[in-house]
Amino acid sequence: xxxxxxxxxxxxxxxxxxxxxxxxxxxxxxxxxxxxxxxxxxxxxxxxxxxxxxxxxxxxxxxxxxxxxxxxxxxxxxxxxxxxxxxxxxxxxxxxxxxxxxxxxxxxxxxxxxxxxxxxxxxxxxxxxxxxxxxxxxxxxxxxxxxxxxxxxxxxxxxxxxxxxxxxxxxxxxxxxxxxxxxxxxxxxxxxxxxxxxxxxxxxxxxxxxxxxxxxxxxxxxxxxxxxxxxxxxxxxxxxxxxxxxxxxxxxxxxxxxxxxxxxxxxxxxxxxxxxxxxxxxxxxxxxxxxxxxxxxxxxxxxxxxxxxxxxxxxxxxxxxxxxxxxxxxxxxxxxxxxxxxxxxxxxxxxxxxx
Numbered sequence: 001x002x003x004x005x006x007x008x009x010x011x012x013x014x015x016x017x018x019x020x021x022x023x024x025x026x027x028x029x030x031x032x033x034x035x036x037x038x039x040x041x042x043x044x045x046x047x048x049x050x051x052x053x054x055x056x057x058x059x060x061x062x063x064x065x066x067x068x069x070x071x072x073x074x075x076x077x078x079x080x081x082x083x084x085x086x087x088x089x090x091x092x093x094x095x096x097x098x099x100x101x102x103x104x105x106x107x108x109x110x111x112x113x114x115x116x117x118x119x120x121x122x123x124x125x126x127x128x129x130x131x132x133x134x135x136x137x138x139x140x141x142x143x144x145x146x147x148x149x150x151x152x153x154x155x156x157x158x159x160x161x162x163x164x165x166x167x168x169x170x171x172x173x174x175x176x177x178x179x180x181x182x183x184x185x186x187x188x189x190x191x192x193x194x195x196x197x198x199x200x201x202x203x204x205x206x207x208x209x210x211x212x213x214x215x216x217x218x219x220x221x222x223x224x225x226x227x228x229x230x231x232x233x234x235x236x237x238x239x240x241x242x243x244x245x246x247x248x249x250x251x252x253x254x255x256x257x258x259x260x261x262x263x264x265x266x267x268x269x270x271x272x273x274x275x276x277x278x279x280x281x282x283x284x285x286x287x288x289x290x291x292x293x294x295x296x297x298x299x300x301x302x303x304x305x306x307x308x309x310x311x312x313x314x315x316x317x318x319x320x321x322x323x324x325x326x327x328x329x330x331x332x333x334x335x336x337x338x339x340x341x342x343x344x345x346x347x348x349x350x351x352x353x354x355x
Contacts, residue, residue: 027054028052028054029090030054030311031052031054031350031353032053032313032314033055033316034269034316034317034318035317036058036318036321037318040056040058040079040084043341045084047337051354052354052355053089055089055090055091055092056091056092057092057094057270059093060094060095060127061097063097063098064076065077065127066123068099068101069099069119077131078137081137082144082147085148085151085154088154092159092201092314093131093156093160095159095162096170098110105172109165109171109179109180109183111179111182111186120186124191125194131155132156132194132197133195133198135155138153155195157198157199158200159198160201160202160204160267161183161203162180163204164236165180165183165205165216166206166210166212166213167206167208175210175216177219180203180220181223181224184200184202185223187229189229200231201234202220202232202233204235205234205235207238213235213248213251217252217256221261231265232265232267232311233252233261233266233267234266235266235267235268235269236268236316238283240282241282245300245301246304249308249310250308262309265310265311266308266309266311267314271297272334276332283328284329284333287344288345290344291345302353315336315350316334317336318337319335319336319339319341320332336350
């Protein structure tokens with residue numbers, strides 16, 4: 001009897017452990033890529049589908065959709081959202097940029113008057129009502145049901161607000177924690193008001209910004225009523241070596257714990273290295289080195305996924321941009337595919353994780 005009880009206990013523990021592991025890794029949207037292609041070509045979509053990409057992060061550029069106040073052009077975004085949904089791929093929109101009637105430059109956030117914040121909320125509400133739960137795009141007979149007959153709708157549930165607000169490049173005239181907090185509070189009010197099931201994901205913060213990602217987030221938590229205004233913290237933990245990536249994620253989790261927010265998940269919304277030859281910045285590793293960095297960083301994050309409460313892992317970039325467009329030391333070669341579509345060794349490594 002004692003032996004039978006022991007065997008039963010072991011079987012129960014094994015079943016429990018297996019069930020826990022399966023539930024933790026059953027999220028098909030966990031692995032993602034950032035994509036900046038024009039219009040999401042069908043060849044890229046097919047490659048993403050075959051590669052089991054779960055999430056595609058894309059810029060939703062406010063000035064491009066509402067260049068004149070009250071006049072919306074959703075056609076281009078409809079095509080992208082529809083194509084991804086037809087393959088069962090979730091989209092993470094990065095809502096960014098102020099139109100000219102709001103600010104002189106797109107990187108100036110719409111926070112400098114109550115009127116500008118109202119226009120910002122109206123735009124967000126329109127977007128969520130179109131693509132969120134029960135949204136117009138999914139239900140209007142002439143839109144998704146006609147464009148992709150028989151395919152299930154896949155409403156957008158998660159909305160990322162702005163990009164790297166601790167960099168002057170994206171948050172002008174200078175990074176401001178109180179201003180970003182105002183932007184987030186306003187956005188959450190609009191997004192959840194339009195879709196109670198929606199989530200707000202904070203902008204991915206750069207570890208090289210001023211203030212640093214740690215200092216920025218620490219001050220952000222001190223803003224009035226801010227913890228009720230977001231459902232996920234994001235980080236873009238670029239680093240020359242993988243152990244530094246881990247330290248950056250632990251540093252952010254430490255800030256969250258100190259503010260009593262350990263239950264909120266972390267989204268890694270950008271992580272990558274370039275396939276150009278190594279340089280002084282340390283983020284180009286050559287084709288084989290890029291593959292090794294992907295393998296090592298993904299293994300590290302998977303090993304600590306529960307402890308760090310990581311909900312998404314998104315590689316930057318899916319495909320290399322044209323040679324004329326880079327943006328940073330490694331951006332021109334960070335893709336898993338070359339610009340012409342030829343897979344790199346890193347794409348095959350990515351597929352081993354997604355499969």
